[in-house]
Amino acid sequence: MTRRVLVAAAMASVALVAGAWWWRADAGLSAVARQAPRPVEGPRTAFDGERAMATLRDLVQIGPRPPGSPEIREARALITRQLSAMGLTVQEQPFIADTPMGRVEMVNLIVRLPGRVSDRLLFAGHYDTKLYTDRVFVGANDGASSAAFLVELARVLSATPHELTYDLVWFDGEEAFVNWMGYDHTYGSRYYVQAAQKAGALKSLRALVLVDMVADRDLQIRRDAASTPWLNDLVWATAKRLGYGGVFVDADTQIEDDHQPFMAAGVPSIDIIDLEYPPWHTPDDNLAHVSARSLQVVGDVVVSAIPAIEAHAPTAAP
Ligand SMILES: [Zn+2]
Structure with a gap:
């Protein structure tokens, strides 16, 4: 899920955002919009949106993945097979989560791409889909897009030497079992941060780049x-430098997601997410509403931003 936070102090801007969303939803259905798709632009980096899209399709094919x-x-086996085929080693981080539905076995997947130094950048997203008993929810955007994006990012980042060590993490249990409140959400990221704190491994973590719902065709x-x-x-x-200012727009929102446990632990974090997605948490979150181009744009931006993030990320505290 991930929830947009509504706070009283921001009501004015929230109203504007909601208005923009309705307008966009309406525009998305118009004949003009259907007849005049945005021009397809070429990739700016080695990130291949089509390849990410193929993984997304394979995940959706499995069906609901709570x-x-x-x-x-x-889904774990599929992600692991793809990463193994690249010569990468996938580490499983299993844990038991206490949920409103009882104890549930969950597993985070971790791939480490060692750099010249042990200080790390973390790239993460979730691969679970929200549990529904009354509908078939395959989460093409909400669950499959982040998981597929990270597989393609692993391929790109493992191909060239780098200074910092990169960790890629696929979180289990991002979604709430019942309601997004209390501790009924972000099970995988909370477990990851707790385990890292216990192991003294959080100190070497210089920044988190989280992706979620990055394949919306609009x-x-x-x-x-x-x-x-x-x-x-x-x-x-x-994004502006690459000509993607129309996708990474100049507007604010506020999101609860897997970056929160990291923020609370003092790790600089960004959540790259488009929650203005009409099929969100409905059976319509399917292949008709996602696109390879969207994955391409986010892939280009993330890959291109890495050198600047490395240069700015504060050195770990002694
Ligand atoms: Zn969701």
């Missing part, structure tokens, strides 16, 4: 006001 299900096990990403300002500034400046 935590603890045979289907999420299948992609418009607003800055998450809860993310670290210098990371937002760098990523938005990179």
